[in-house]
Amino acid sequence: MLKVEERQGGVVVYGLDIDLKNTFECGQCFRWNAEPDGSYTGVAYGKALNVSEIGDGMLYLKDTSKKDLEDTWYYYFDMDKDYSSIAEALKGDEILDKAMRMGRGIRILRQDPWECLISFIISANNRIPQIKRVVENICRSYGDPVDYMGRTYYTFPGPERLAAVDEETLKETRCGFRASYIIEAARMVQQGFDLKAIYEMDIDEARSRLKEIPGVGDKVADCILLFAYGKTQAFPVDVWVKKVLTQLYGFKDSNIDRIRRFAESKFGDYAGYAQQYLFYYMREKAM
DNA sequence: ACCCAGGGTGACG
DNA sequence: CGTCACCATGGG
Helix, strand or coil: CCEEEECCEEEEECCCCCCCCHHHHHCCCCCCEEECCCCEEECCCCCEEEEEEEEECEEEEECCHHHHHHHHHHHHCCCCCHHHHHHHHHHHCHHHHHHHHHCCCCCCCCCCCHHHHHHHCCCCCCCCHHHHHHHHHHHHHHEEEEEEECEEEECCCCCCHHHHHCHHCCCCCCHHHHHHHHHHHHHHHHHHCCCCHHHHHHHHHHHHHHCCCCCCCCHHHHHHHHCCCCCCCCCCHHHHHHHHHHHHCCCCCHHHHHHHHHHHHHHHHHHHHHHHHHHHHHHHHHH
């Protein structure tokens, strides 16, 4: 258990291994933005939050109650998870060691499955800044306003909202050809597709269930399993990870399913963490 | 003008 | 089973 202390209307958490920039800009989430002072502001689970690193392992959650921390942020940041044991388990691979040094302080967040589902449907054949833009447009058009620190933020709209939007109107958010996928996904969830039930499934059953939703293939499903359901064995294979495995690990096979199984056998239960470090490493290296 | 992005789908062998 | 054009959008 971490030490928590209320301070100046906010909450300070001590002893948390986190780097906000690496965590929020590693491509797992799309709703956090850097402020001029280096802090980050975002919205999750219907709540707005500003967070900053105020010292070694000290995280300050601004204008937030201890109750919000316990109800939402403790889970969202996965504060129980001990990352030193993950690093220990993944040690010994030179490429991954270098990637872990670069991605120091990345935490895999535990996002809302519904928001994660739609966000990664949007991610298909798209770029991160554009994904962020579309998600933001959707929230501004269909979400609920939240006042926080003198500004207005918007929640991610529920399935019943998006199910009621027609395709041409939704395209005003610049989501492009993914509009029909988003609307159909919303209708399925609204009509009883049980996103919560997936928490309890083993990874293969969970993946095939998610793939029943249009716009969800192997890669998108694995992102949702990793970033929302906490299934850390999941190893999403996108163009960057493919580059890592072919160029750095010498794996000569373009079949996504075989790449994924190779990684799962190589990195085990922590494959998802390895994936995120490697993805971040490859992207930063290319830029 | 061309290529590509945290891909998925459907058509075709 | 594998391959491939296509999808909408914006940036290089």
